[in-house]
Amino acid sequence: MKRLAIMMIWLFLLLPIAAQENTTVFEIYDPLIPQLFAFDMKNGVFAGINNVDNKIVLVSKQENDLYITYDFQVDRVSGRHDVHHIYRPKSVAIYEDHVVFLASHRDSCYLAVLDLNGKLVRKLVFLGAADAFSYSPTYQELYISGENPTGFDVIALDTSQGMSQIDLKNAAALHYQKPRLSEKIALRDPSGIGMAAIAISVVFSALLFLYVIFKQVGLRLIAIQDRRTHQHKLKKQEAKPETVSSSRDVSGGVYAAITAAIYLYSEELHDVESAVLTINKVSRTYSPWSSKIHGLNTYFKR
Numbered sequence: 366m367k368r369l370a371i372m373m374i375w376l377f378l379l380l381p382i383a384a385q386e387n388t389t390v391f392e393i394y395d396p397l398i399p400q401l402f403a404f405d406m407k408n409g410v411f412a413g414i415n416n417v418d419n420k421i422v423l424v425s426k427q428e429n430d431l432y433i434t435y436d437f438q439v440d441r442v443s444g445r446h447d448v449h450h451i452y453r454p455k456s457v458a459i460y461e462d463h464v465v466f467l468a469s470h471r472d473s474c475y476l477a478v479l480d481l482n483g484k485l486v487r488k489l490v491f492l493g494a495a496d497a498f499s500y501s502p503t504y505q506e507l508y509i510s511g512e513n514p515t516g517f518d519v520i521a522l523d524t525s526q527g528m529s530q531i532d533l534k535n536a537a538a539l540h541y542q543k544p545r546l547s548e549k550i551a552l553r554d555p556s557g558i559g560m561a562a563i564a565i566s567v568v569f570s571a572l573l574f575l576y577v578i579f580k581q582v583g584l585r586l587i588a589i590q591d592r593r594t595h596q597h598k599l600k601k602q603e604a605k606p607e608t609v610s611s612s613r614d615v616s617g618g619v620y621a622a623i624t625a626a627i628y629l630y631s632e633e634l635h636d637v638e639s640a641v642l643t644i645n646k647v648s649r650t651y652s653p654w655s656s657k658i659h660g661l662n663t664y665f666k667r
Contacts, residue, residue, distance in 0.1 A: 395458075395499045397510045405459040410481050412464050414454045418442075421457060421466050423483050435483030439468045460500045460507075463528040467509065469494050476509060478528050486529045493518055500524070507531060516542040 403412045409426035419442045423435040440452035452468040452475065459465070463486065464479040474495045478487040495511030495518070507522040519539040522531045554560055 395501070397497045397499045397508065399456040399497045400458055401456075403458045403464075405462075405481075408459075408462060408481055410459060410464075412457050412459055412466075414457055414466070416454070419451070419453065421454060421464065421479070421483070423464060423479075423481065425481060437477075437479055437483045437485065439466075455495070456497050458498070458500065461524075461528050465498070465500075465507070465528065467495055467498050469496070469511070474511070476507075476522075476531075478531070487531060489522075489531065489533050491520065491533060495520075516540070 401414045404410070405412075411424040413422050413424075414420075415422050415436070418436075419439050421437040421439060423437075425433050425435070427433060439454050442451060445451060449471045452470050454466055454468045455474075457464065457466040462481060464481065464483075465476065466479070467476050468474060471494065473490060473492050475488055475490040476498065477485060477489075480486055493511055493513065495509050498507060498509045500507050505523065505525045507524050507528075509520045509522070511518050518541070521537040521539075522533070523535055524531055550560060
């Protein structure tokens with residue numbers, strides 16, 4: 366037990382020494398995500414985004430436990446109708462006794478550096494929409510990132526001269542473009558044989574599918590027409606009256622009776638007439654009243 370106690374004492378004594386020899390300073394991770402609030406423990410300053418009034422609000426704690434509020438107008442909002450061109454604050458942070466915020470709209474954005482009293486120190490405007498920024502004290506660089514329809518952009522600003530001296534002249538920019546689907550297919554199938562095989566198989570499969578559909582529809586229509594025709598024939602047969610037996614079953618007496626009836630009927634159609642002609646001659650005397658010559662024009666007489 367004594368040995369164990371002595372070993373524990375030596376262990377507690379040697380741990381701080383070993384920790385001092387192998388101590389590695391790790392940088393605090395500052396993610397590239399939008400931040401609505403930031404707090405500086407060293408100066409007791411709180412920074413936040415006021416989306417209603419489109420401002421950056423700074424709250425500073427004084428020695429007498431009083432709080433002083435400063436604000437910075439990001440962009441003018443009242444009386445404007447070009448909503449798409451109004452700069453809106455996206456992210457805010459506090460680095461090296463300076464308040465840094467990022468504001469953007471549809472086509473461009475700007476990075477502004479304020480002092481702890483809310484006064485503008487530096488403003489950088491660049492094209493493209495950005496959403497977040499991050500700072501690396503180790504590399505002394507400020508990173509700004511934004512997403513676009515084809516990929517994303519990253520801009521690295523040198524802060525070795527301080528936050529108030531950052532500039533876009535020596536800024537490093539990375540423009541990443543997402544590979545298109547055609548480019549991915551070209552990498553997997555450079556000769557195009559697979560694409561051609563897929564296209565041909567799709568076309569022939571579609572044609573075969575259409576053939577089967579049309580074939581089945583045609584057979585179904587033919588079956589429906591045949592069923593209707595059969596039903597129509599059955600209805601005709603049911604409505605047809607019973608006919609007389611065939612001529613083979615009729616005897617000669619029946620034919621004789623039919624012939625006699627037809628002869629008698631034809632004889633009764635005409636009455637008995639005499640052959641005396643009754644044609645009488647009618648003479649007409651001349652009368653000027655019915656003469657047509659008096660109705661002609663006198664011009665023809667001349």
